[in-house]
Amino acid sequence: MTKPMRTLFALLMLFFAGRCSAQDVIAFLDYMDRLHVFDRGVFRQIDHRKPQWVRYGGNKVVYADAQADLVVYERGEVRKVDDQAGSDVVVTDHFIGFTVAGMFKVYDTKPRMLSGVVGPHLTEDSIAAFKDNIQQTVGIYYNGASQVIEDQLAGNAMLQWAAGDNLLAWVSAYDRRFKVFYHGSIIELSDLVTEMQFKCGLDMVAYQDASDMSFKVFYKGEVYDLEPQMPKRYEVGKGVMAWMDQTGALKVFDGKLVHTAMSFEPAKWAVADSLVVIEDRQFFNVFTNGRMHMVERVVPQQWQASWGSLAYVDVDRTLKIWRNGRAEVVLRGQPVQEFVLDRGLLLARLNQTTAKVWWRGQLYEH
Numbered sequence: 001m002t003k004p005m006r007t008l009f010a011l012l013m014l015f016f017a018g019r020c021s022a023q024d025v026i027a028f029l030d031y032m033d034r035l036h037v038f039d040r041g042v043f044r045q046i047d048h049r050k051p052q053w054v055r056y057g058g059n060k061v062v063y064a065d066a067q068a069d070l071v072v073y074e075r076g077e078v079r080k081v082d083d084q085a086g087s088d089v090v091v092t093d094h095f096i097g098f099t100v101a102g103m104f105k106v107y108d109t110k111p112r113m114l115s116g117v118v119g120p121h122l123t124e125d126s127i128a129a130f131k132d133n134i135q136q137t138v139g140i141y142y143n144g145a146s147q148v149i150e151d152q153l154a155g156n157a158m159l160q161w162a163a164g165d166n167l168l169a170w171v172s173a174y175d176r177r178f179k180v181f182y183h184g185s186i187i188e189l190s191d192l193v194t195e196m197q198f199k200c201g202l203d204m205v206a207y208q209d210a211s212d213m214s215f216k217v218f219y220k221g222e223v224y225d226l227e228p229q230m231p232k233r234y235e236v237g238k239g240v241m242a243w244m245d246q247t248g249a250l251k252v253f254d255g256k257l258v259h260t261a262m263s264f265e266p267a268k269w270a271v272a273d274s275l276v277v278i279e280d281r282q283f284f285n286v287f288t289n290g291r292m293h294m295v296e297r298v299v300p301q302q303w304q305a306s307w308g309s310l311a312y313v314d315v316d317r318t319l320k321i322w323r324n325g326r327a328e329v330v331l332r333g334q335p336v337q338e339f340v341l342d343r344g345l346l347l348a349r350l351n352q353t354t355a356k357v358w359w360r361g362q363l364y365e366h
Helices: none
Strands: 025-029 035-039 042-047 053-057 060-064 070-074 077-082 087-091 096-100 103-107 111-115 118-123 127-132 137-142 145-151 158-163 167-172 178-182 185-190 198-201 204-208 215-219 222-227 233-236 241-244 250-253 258-262 268-272 275-280 283-288 291-296 303-306 309-313 319-323 326-331 338-342 345-349 355-359 362-365
Touching: 025 053, 025 060, 025 345, 035 060, 053 087, 060 087, 070 096, 077 096, 077 103, 087 118, 096 118, 103 118, 103 127, 111 118, 111 127, 111 137, 118 158, 127 158, 127 167, 145 167, 158 198, 167 198, 167 204, 185 204, 185 215, 198 233, 204 233, 204 241, 222 250, 233 268, 241 268, 250 275, 258 275, 268 303, 275 303, 291 309, 303 338, 309 338, 319 345, 326 345, 326 355
Parallel strands: none
Antiparallel strands: 025 035, 035 042, 053 060, 060 070, 070 077, 087 096, 096 103, 103 111, 118 127, 127 137, 137 145, 158 167, 167 178, 178 185, 198 204, 204 215, 215 222, 233 241, 241 250, 250 258, 268 275, 275 283, 283 291, 303 309, 309 319, 319 326, 338 345, 345 355, 355 362
């Protein structure tokens, strides 16, 4: 079997797909620049020519082939999506968003043109939002259909906007209201807004209420009061949010409760997917499901988090994957040059000739 020797990561930059199921498909190049996929335990070559770029997510591999066509591999089949590879290509669980010659398109079951002359646009896991420069409207594509959410013939329809995996939040320029599009409905969260702070994640929008400057979160249709004033720093992830309050305590909202993860400010912390990863006093910790877990006593130089899992190389150069409070050894005694973790599927490059895939508790070699 042909073995890969080209760098995996120059071509595989975007792999932030939605989180509806574990990832079963990933792609890499062999030493002759041929494109291979790992698909549910089986390796398969899908193109013998070097692609211009490769992206994947949602069990799809999307690439620009040698003729600059946009091609997708999905469910064991390779098909052309468009005659032009386009730009701003985002691959998610539910569709592919891309622009071609000023047009904004998505591909789910088939290519669909959303705007003939597009302005700013966003593509996330299950929504795509776009400004139509001809109609002077803002539209959103969700659940197989497109609809207008703001309509203003003159000027910019939105003052600010941001998207999470399955929602869009924005401040309307027309009525100065802060709104969220969620599960097909538009929900107004605040009015008389000129400028505000907000960040989006899966099912979640953290924001500063314009009426009293307090810190609140919208989560699955409900609004929760968190703090009387904005925190020093806050980050939003997949159904979880962490923030540093005015006293320096690190707090976490997990959709159910507010937890004080640490009563003092740690050296480093970040929301990575659905985990809060904390580095403090050389300890490598994870806060999840209301509990603090010590993963390692030494902070690894390399780590990635995805889909509730954490992959890292420990001090002994052992590649491990951590999930639900337990670490498993993936590779021991073999130098790992690079690795990619995508929703529980781990692709590791050991040297110039060997790539291995950890999938559902088993190791596969190509």
